[in-house]
Amino acid sequence: MDFSLSEEQVMIRNMARQFAREMEPEALEAEEKSEFSHAITKRMAENGFLGMVVPEEYGGMGSDYTSYLLVIEEIARASMSQSMVVGLHNSLLAYPLLVYGTEAQKKKYLRGLATGDMLGCYSLSEPNAGSDAGGIATTAVKTDDGYVINGSKIFSTNGSVADFLILFAKTDPDLGYKGMSALLVDTDTPGFAVGKIEKKMGILASPTCELSFTDVKVPHEALLGEEGKGIRIALETLDGGRVSVAATGVAMGEEAFDLAVKYAKERNQFGHPIADFQGIQWKLADMRTEIDAARYLTYYAAWRKDQGLAYTREASQAKLFATEMASRCIHSSMQIHGGYGFMKEYKIEQLYRDCKAAELYEGTSEIQRTVIGRAVLKDKS
Incomplete structure (x- = not known):
């Protein structure tokens, strides 16, 4: 079993990482103003991020789903708001158009989604x-x-x-x-x-x-x-969307972890960096373990999607675990930051507010447990 990324995937991830970090200050400004940023959206389109899964013939990059997840992870680490545009275009709009759209619909809407000329x-x-x-x-x-x-x-x-x-x-x-x-x-x-x-x-x-x-x-x-196939289209689309949301959960957990490690090394109490204390180390150990577990669940669901295999249960498992993991890791990171983490000048405060939504949209955690429970009972029947 090969867990390594291809050279192309590493290149895509690195490109997205550089873009995300350069974009982050502008994204924070948009966040503070509660304003949608057309400028950032345009640059994401120019980098191909809005059409990752759209075939080249319709103006997209024609990438596999794992490559798309690498991009949305990096964008989400910098800004959940900006990742929403990437996720919406690739997982909730491009998929149903690709599978169910007529050629005329694909030419009109897919190309517009990929180039950023149309927002959906x-x-x-x-x-x-x-x-x-x-x-x-x-x-x-x-x-x-x-x-x-x-x-x-x-x-x-x-x-x-x-x-x-x-x-x-x-x-x-x-x-x-x-x-x-x-x-x-x-x-x-x-x-x-x-x-x-x-x-x-x-x-x-x-x-x-x-x-x-x-x-x-x-x-x-x-x-x-x-006509009459709407529920099927909606639920199939949400399967892919749930894997995408899981990737943003991994991203938020990873960002919270890095912030916690940095702060624990810099913050001195009782004559030592707090990273020296076992209580902090155990928090970091639990965070690292859960983040890695969530990432592998998410990538496995993406792999099944790319292989054309059924992945409804795996998508729900990934979303359930990754989004709840993000909340746990962000809470632990906040505890490590102490009172400073409650202040808006520290990014963990924003993550604390942002993470909850991922447990709610595209199916609550309770719905994911229902989907998983029904699937495992069906498998055992």
Whole structure:
């Protein structure tokens, strides 16, 4: 079993690492202002980060999923907000377009995603349909000319800056989740509106919005895949998204660890660096062990995806462990920093706020445990 990265993967990781560290001060400024940075997004696109998994024929890099994870890890270490753009474009938007899109849809939207000329949004959650994705109430009524959409969405990442959405709606409400379909909606379509932009605990430079649809008309060609296949598209897409979120968990854990090691070596108490004390060393040992375990779970899920193997359980395992690991490691790092860690001038304070979201979006930890539990019981039946 080969755990080493290829030369190309090492090159990609190093390029992303250099970019991330150079970008970090600007990202911090955007975070402090709670502003989306079009300038950083443009530079990420120029470096190919927004189209990592998009084939070269559509303007992307055509990379494997592991290479993409190497990039999002480095970006997330510098800024979770900026990693949201990379993750959204590669895992939640590019995948369903690649698998279910028509050639015309791919040419229009994939190329735009990869080059950064178009920003996208994945719009699934609703006020009464979070973990129960099949319970959405937004409708898309079929007409002679296309579909008429009515409803509302919440927690839509980058919805206020998006040029288009992958929207999930009921084309046949009587069929329940089997009546869900996916549609491509341009945000300049009459009847579409951005509602409240949420005030959040963390990840402040990535807008999270309410969206509303009032008699929004789209052509038949806006349908992504087949009618009634929306739940399948949504869940398949979320599998890849969960591996991506797991990688950001690894990134946050790694960043918290490095900050803790640096501070423990520099901070002197009782005549010694606190790194000399066994209590600190044990915290660092636990952090290092958990980070490595999370990374291997994440890379294994990515490997299965790249090999075309089933990876739903592995994706949930990676997301569950990596995101909860990040919270534990960040807490330990905060304890090592002591009172200074509570101050905004220390980065661990921002990580402490940012990390919680990863345990919630693209399926809460409880949903991941449900997915894993059902899978292992099915395997043993």
